[in-house]
Amino acid sequence: MSRINYDLMSDVELKQYFLKHRGDRAAFQAYLDRINQRPRRIVASPNDPDFDEKVQAAIRQKLEASSKKQQEAD
Template sequence: MSQVDYKAMSYKELRRYFLKHREDQAAFQAYLARRRERARPVITRIDDPDFDNKIQTAIRQQLAEHRS
């Protein structure tokens, strides 16, 4: 069996590969490591008086990133 280069895969490719090869522990570890790298920061707290505004701003930023 040939070695798979997980680092050369995009996040989506690695995810698809892992879902098709769930028994591949190295793929699972690579996927978990990649997910940790993509961790999203905490935007606000539930008791923040500006909660709605911060959430809406974060959504707009994500939409703008996906469009570009």
């Protein structure tokens, strides 16, 4: 049996693969490693007086970016 090269898969392909092959711990670990290597963006700290507004603005930005990508794909 040949070894699967997870590095050649896109994030979406790798996620779909490990969801279909839930017993493949190496695939799951490869996905977690890939996700954990990404830089994390801190939107607001819990003590920030503008916490709600900042979180809502970040969500709106994500939704707008996602919508724009979808429109470009269509």
